Amino acid sequence: AVLLDAADxxxxxxxxxxxxxxxxxxxxxxxxxxxxxLEQRWAQFEAQGELLTMEIVAVNAQRKELEAQRLxxxxxxxxxxxxxxxxxxxxxxxPESANPDxxxxxxxxxxxxxxFVYTENSLMVDNSQLDEMRGGFSIGDGLDVxxxxxxxxxxxxxxxxxxxxxxxxxxxxxxxxxxSNMNSVILQNGTGNFVSASVIDSLADSFxxxxxxxxxxQVISTTTTFDISLHNMPGTLQGLAGEQALQDSLGxx
Numbered sequence: 712a713v714l715l716d717a718a719d720x721x722x723x724x725x726x727x728x729x730x731x732x733x734x735x736x737x738x739x740x741x742x743x744x745x746x747x748x749l750e751q752r753w754a755q756f757e758a759q760g761e762l763l764t765m766e767i768v769a770v771n772a773q774r775k776e777l778e779a780q781r782l783x784x785x786x787x788x789x790x791x792x793x794x795x796x797x798x799x800x801x802x803x804x805x806p807e808s809a810n811p812d813x814x815x816x817x818x819x820x821x822x823x824x825x826x827f828v829y830t831e832n833s834l835m836v837d838n839s840q841l842d843e844m845r846g847g848f849s850i851g852d853g854l855d856v857x858x859x860x861x862x863x864x865x866x867x868x869x870x871x872x873x874x875x876x877x878x879x880x881x882x883x884x885x886x887x888x889x890x891s892n893m894n895s896v897i898l899q900n901g902t903g904n905f906v907s908a909s910v911i912d913s914l915a916d917s918f919x920x921x922x923x924x925x926x927x928x929q930v931i932s933t934t935t936t937f938d939i940s941l942h943n944m945p946g947t948l949q950g951l952a953g954e955q956a957l958q959d960s961l962g963x964x
Contacts, residue, residue: 859938864898864920867930872896872920877938901925 859877863870874894895914897906904923914921922931 857940859936861936861938862920862933863936864896864922864933865931866898866900866924871898874920896920898922899924900929900931 857878859875861873861875863874864872874896897911897914898920899906900922901924903925906921906923910921920933922933924931
């Protein structure tokens, strides 16, 4: 009987140890899973760190590029300031150019404004020559001017019509400009509006707009926008700076 009791006790102890071992195995498995998850998160952090490093390098490169552009703009501004100062000094040296002799013929007396001088007996440019010149200008060294024109009409904030055209290079003139989007518009708001046939005929060769309204408390607006762009300005500034330097050197002799 004593031996049987000892065997039962030993069997119970063995069972307890087996249960403890099974519990330890489960805890070890959970710890291994947590370790694997931590390793994956560490790998993600390393990848994010590399990405942040690349972004920092890109931002530094952009900053250097912007600083170089700013330096170039400052130099161009200095060149422009020098040119303006040179022009002002020439103007101060020749003040009589702004005060024509009052004894000169009244027909040839200059009508002057701040920037240009016009004469009353100037010859009108021939239409064919004007057609070749119309549109813009190019002063060489690659500098070119382009512009766009748009006209929008709205009633109570709702757009009713839009006309527009653009000239990519004014140096080529208006000979190849597509004017198909520039149409005459007759906008009638409300009832009882009337436009005579003669008015319609007068709009045939133009892109004028007529707005008629018979209603009260209406908000009617037309907006005309001109967009003007200068291209290859740095190259032109360098050329002008070179010409200025040549003039200064010749003026020293």
